[in-house]
Amino acid sequence: MIGGIRRGCGPDFRIGWHLSIERYGLRLEELREMTAEIFDRELIDYLDLAPWDYHQIVQEGSFRGRTLLNVFADLPRNGGAAGRIRSAGRATRLLDEGCDFVLIGRAGILERNCPVLVESDASHESxxxxxxxxxxxxxxxxxxxxxxxxxxxxVVRPGSL
Known part of the structure; x- marks a missing residue:
């Protein structure tokens, strides 16, 4: 399927994969192996990791003791992270831990100029x-x-008009 998108859109069209790590019942080893293969085949240009908790320590398997982010951060790719990134500090920590970029959702909804605010104030929080x-x-x-x-x-306070 990804190959068809790539053929249809051409090599200049950026294709990313949003990966919710804790979902779908796959073992972490399977997800990482599948992700590495997709990058090796050059089917995607970037990976968007979306774990519930970036600092969660893997409790079992071959990645035991590593953070979820760390398991994927050493893949040779362009990779970013999304998921409740609502402060400049959290974005900076993710970049320091190996992400090439961060993606914002709720923060961008709350403040359309969120990236400008973060760039001008390293302590900014949504x-x-x-x-x-x-x-x-x-x-x-x-x-x-x-x-x-x-x-x-x-997102919206209950009962607010």
Whole structure:
């Protein structure tokens, strides 16, 4: 499937893979092996790791004692991380631990200029969640998107109008 996307879009189209490490019931060794093979075959340009906890220590198997991020960080690739990165400090730690870039989601929703804020202030943190719906409106979000975010459970403060 990835090969078909690559053929259809051409070599200049960047293809990434979002990998939620703790999901899908695969062993960590299988996920890492599969990821390495995909990079070896040059099917993707970057890896977007999304563990629930980057600093979680692997408790079993051949990677026991390593952090989840560390298991993938030594692959010869361009790799980034996503998942609750809402502070300049956390982004910096991920870069220091081997990520080539970080991806933001909620932080970018809360503050459209989040990368500029982080670049200008190394201690910047996104607003604590959940936020009032009015905060999101003032940030330029539509009512439709705010209603969608209510379903995420942790973004829009319950009962806020």
């Amino acid at each position: 607003p604590a969640l959940p936020v009032p719906a009015d905060f999101l409106r003032k940030g330029g979000l539509s009512e439709r998107f705010i209603d969608h975010l209510r379903g995420w459970g942790d």
